[in-house]
Amino acid sequence: MSDQPTLTSKRQPHLNSRLQGFGTTIFAEMSALAAKTNAINLGQGFPDTDGPMEIIEAAVEALRSGQNQYPPGPGTLELRQAIADHQERFYGMAVDPDHVLVTTGATEALTATMLALCETGDEVLTFDPTYDSYGAAVAMAGARLRTVTLEPSAGGRFAFDYERFEAGISPKTRAVLLNTPHNPTGKVFTDEELGLIADSCRRHDLLLITDEVYEHMVFSGSHRPVAGLEGMADRTVTISSAGKTFSFTGWKIGWAIARPDVLSAIRTAKQFLTFVSGAPFQPAVTTGLRLGDDYYNGLTQQLRDKRDLLGGYLEQSGFNVFTPEGTYFTVVDIDPVAPESDGVAFCLSLPERAGVVAVPAQVFYKDQSEGSSLVRFCFTKRDEILIEAGERLRATFG
Numbered sequence: 001m002s003d004q005p006t007l008t009s010k011r012q013p014h015l016n017s018r019l020q021g022f023g024t025t026i027f028a029e030m031s032a033l034a035a036k037t038n039a040i041n042l043g044q045g046f047p048d049t050d051g052p053m054e055i056i057e058a059a060v061e062a063l064r065s066g067q068n069q070y071p072p073g074p075g076t077l078e079l080r081q082a083i084a085d086h087q088e089r090f091y092g093m094a095v096d097p098d099h100v101l102v103t104t105g106a107t108e109a110l111t112a113t114m115l116a117l118c119e120t121g122d123e124v125l126t127f128d129p130t131y132d133s134y135g136a137a138v139a140m141a142g143a144r145l146r147t148v149t150l151e152p153s154a155g156g157r158f159a160f161d162y163e164r165f166e167a168g169i170s171p172k173t174r175a176v177l178l179n180t181p182h183n184p185t186g187k188v189f190t191d192e193e194l195g196l197i198a199d200s201c202r203r204h205d206l207l208l209i210t211d212e213v214y215e216h217m218v219f220s221g222s223h224r225p226v227a228g229l230e231g232m233a234d235r236t237v238t239i240s241s242a243g244k245t246f247s248f249t250g251w252k253i254g255w256a257i258a259r260p261d262v263l264s265a266i267r268t269a270k271q272f273l274t275f276v277s278g279a280p281f282q283p284a285v286t287t288g289l290r291l292g293d294d295y296y297n298g299l300t301q302q303l304r305d306k307r308d309l310l311g312g313y314l315e316q317s318g319f320n321v322f323t324p325e326g327t328y329f330t331v332v333d334i335d336p337v338a339p340e341s342d343g344v345a346f347c348l349s350l351p352e353r354a355g356v357v358a359v360p361a362q363v364f365y366k367d368q369s370e371g372s373s374l375v376r377f378c379f380t381k382r383d384e385i386l387i388e389a390g391e392r393l394r395a396t397f398g
């Protein structure tokens with residue numbers, strides 16, 4: 001039985017043993033609570049405004065011009081070329097479009113990667129807290145997720161102990177799974193940390209799977225793909241998605257980049273999951289990836305401002321705020337305002353108390369005793385919504 005927690009991890013009679021305990025995702029539950037109580041939803045990670053109109057127009061044009069049948073299995077060449085060009089433009093990495101696979105969101109890229117690469121009993125090492133699909137994807141592959149905890153440190157950052165990370169590697173370890181910028185903590189792994197992780201992968205001959213869906217949401221400095229570190233291109237599966245970068249989370253166009261033999265394995269799994277992905281959205285995402293620097297810089301600046309706007313209210317409300325270095329999430333410690341409560345109880349009562357929905361970070365931990373006083377707020381919302389939510393929180397707790 002899986003030990004991946006959610007709010008409803010009740011035993012389900014028809015669910016196989018691999019997926020027992022995964023229940024309904026926390027996001028669906030908290031969004032349902034938001035709808036029921038009419039509270040402001042800062043729980044689930046989606047923007048409340050759509051991305052650029054020219055990307056929408058490109059999708060409409062594709063729909064109207066008959067791009068509605070199965071696209072090529074690996075993705076259209078135009079999109080794969082645009083993804084390769086994006087890696088060159090932002091990171092100076094030469095990528096062959098034949099080393100790119102278009103998927104149904106990063107979620108499918110992650111799941112197909114696990115299904116393709118893991119044998120039953122293999123282990124995948126990642127950092128806790130973890131994005132909730134990791135545990136399920138690894139479980140579906142019959143493998144086991146091991147975790148090393150990112151600990152809140154004195155400087156308000158989350159950090160990991162390298163010795164513990166090394167100790168988490170066993171003869172069964174098939175891959176390390178890294179998410180940077182990291183959901184839910186907002187941590188951006190430093191060059192030094194990336195170097196240490198890459199070094200372990202090289203020494204232990206491990207694959208590194210990186211989830212970089214928040215790559216354009218780094219608030220100081222810029223994102224650094226691990227595949228760009230020396231000797232890492234050949235042992236890294238780089239995963240990202242258009243959903244976050246262009247604010248079209250419902251379109252579910254993602255991708256994986258890997259060396260040909262690894263990508264071929266992933267493509268085999270993807271082929272029997274969805275076969276192909278969203279024909280009319282592929283030309284639209286191609287348009288998005290080719291937008292000028294203004295778009296990308298604007299996105300980062302806008303989110304930095306929103307982070308600071310919500311962060312100010314959270315601080316004035318008395319929470320201990322971990323200012324995120326990336327992503328569109330802010331984690332707070334509720335202890336100063338609700339010492340008697342844990343995150344789950346706090347979040348269940350928050351809609352009634354303050355008219356706001358947030359997510360308990362506890363559910364992102366394999367060991368539920370960790371992170372019990374941490375709560376995550378999503379700030380990719382219109383400013384007036386953030387201000388209203390902030391005012392409500394300050395009036396309740398400040």
Ligand SMILES: Cc1ncc(COP(=O)(O)O)c(C=O)c1O
Pocket residue numbers: 045104105106107108131179183211213240241242243244249252253254
């Ligand atoms: C860390 C992380 N990885 C992957 C995903 C899923 O991406 P997609 O919607 O492209 O499947 C999310 C979405 O919230 C995420 O936060």
